[in-house]
Amino acid sequence: MINLKDKKILVLGFARSGYSTAKILKKLGYDVILNAFDDLSNDKKAVELKNLGVEIVDGGHPLELLESVNLIVKNPGIKYEIEFLQRAIEKNIDIITEIELANTLFNIDMVAITGTNGKTTTTQMTYDILKAANKDVYLAGNIGYPSIEVAYNHPDSLIVTEVSSFQLQGTKYFKPTIAAITNLGVGHLDYHGNIENYRDAKRNIYKNQTEEDSLILNIKEKEKYDLNKINSKVIFYDTTENKETDVFVRENMVMYKNVELFDITKMSLPGMHNVENAINAALISYLKGASIEAIRKVLYNFSGVKHRLQYVGEHNGVKFYNDSKATNPVATTTALSGFESNIILVCGGKDRGIDFKELVPYFNRIKAMVVVGESKEILYNLASSFEIKCYKAIKVDDATILANKIAESGDTVLLSPACASWDQYKCFEDRGDEFIATFEKISQED
Incomplete structure (x- = not known):
């Protein structure tokens, strides 16, 4: 990670992640400015940041800010195409998102899960299993809890994170110990412009992984990845008895290295897509030390994430x-x-x-x-x-x-x-x- 002590950091965008990022960076003694397009003069949380000594520039994105900043921590929803960020790119100013800042600033053990569909369910399943296994684990990311907040409060814990394409685009340092891509479909074309840009953003999840890290992929989507560009240990799974994969289903039992993880017929959630979600969650949890008992207990009783089937x-x-x-x-x-x-x-x-x-x-x-x-x-x-x-x-x-x-x-x-x-x-x-x-x-x- 770049040495933040020598940098002036601009937090671009407010919302919950921007607020948490600016607050924590200031508490840690960094030189930080928060810039938001909206008027924050009557916002209670903005007033709180001002009282902490955070400089706030609101009501637009003035280009002169770029003359003094060395790093931008961008709200994921802000497109790279806006003039402010295009000028920052021209000036070779690093642009990252809050999830990447959390991952590298605290050097935490992070599991990261992304995909077009199923990432929230998989993330929640994984967290629930690890919690049932009495692991020191916390939930973060796109599922509703800013990673910077969780990492700051629990720097020595395992963090299970749902990561969006918005958060992954432009990744520079992000390095989870285990990454899983549930699937690579089509999404957010209004943000990314085309399918390949969207998928490239998702594929950034393993960009900085090494052979010590693991990447979990569905064998059905093998052609969507250039395996020569992946440095991590790839673990492929299938929902059939496919002996060419590391994880497969034999007589309804999910198998990994001759270990019976769980029986797919005993799952509480319907649908083969949820079997795939459960395989991801079970495998991640098993790799992080969860017991077979904890895996089965959660998957056989999991009623779903609220509003998602x-x-x-x-x-x-x-x-x-x-x-x-x-x-x-x-x-x-x-x-x-x-x-x-x-x-x-x-x-x-x-x-x-x-x-x-x-x-x-x-x-x-x-x-x-x-x-x-x-x-x-x-x-x-x-x-x-x-x-x-x-x-x-x-x-x-x-x-x-x-x-x-x-x-x-x-x-x-x-x-x-x-x-x-x-x-x-x-x-x-x-x-x-x-x-x-x-x-x-x-x-x-x-």
Whole structure:
């Protein structure tokens, strides 16, 4: 890591990570400026930073700041294309994100998990297993806890981190001891510009790894990696009995070096994609010293991450699942693939000009649809054209009540919107919370 003692550090962007980064750097005695595009004059946390002695420049990104800074710690959501960062690149000023600062500043033992889908579930599973195994472990990263905050408070602990493509783009020093890429699909093209830029950002997770480190990959995606450029120990897995992989499934048992990790038929979460998530989590945990008992205990009882194919409960023989995080059709197809049939799908939301054709191959699993939001007419017409029973509702609350009335014992009511939530809700969490609250109301009526 570069010697920060000789540097003037600019924290670019506020939010939780910017606040934590500026605060901790100041506490450690570094020379730090926080710059935000928004007006922070009435922000309580900004006032707190000022009182600590942090210089704050808000209301824009003045280029003259670049004359005095040597390192930029960038909020992941800020695009590299903005003029301020392009000028910084021209001046050869290092630009990193908070997660990289945490990893290198404290030299912590970090597990990093990324991927287009499944990274949050895998991260939570991994943490839960290691916690069940009584390891000194903490959760951090894109899952909601700034890594710099966790690393500062627990510098000698193992940190399990969910890492996004935004955080990985431009990586310079980031070096996890174990990295896992759940899958390399397509995502965030509005940020990265094209598929390869997006995937290159994800692949940065192993950029600085050495032969002492481990990288876990799905054998089905082997062609997406140039193995000659990977220095770490690559561990491939498959969900079939593929003897060419290091981890495979034999008679429903996940095997690694003749060790039986867990039985996939005893998992509580549905779907082969969750088997893949569980393999990642089990392998990471096993490599970090977790017992087989802890691995099985967690995976056999794991009910899902909130809003990500979360099992909410059962009422009159009908199971309810909250997948509010599914903000695009591909995410919804992943959820649908976890169930064989008799799905009553609650979907719809912000209309972003999508035609939802990705859902069509899964229509044979859907018993009925209840559609809401700006996109409900598009979804209603699509369902009707394939003779799927479809009902219109206003919001998730009345849609869930209607779905419950339609449902019979053995059915599954699945909230998986395939759309963003912003037409009616502040965020997908609020939408999912409404679904949970409505289920609780339904289950208490009888």
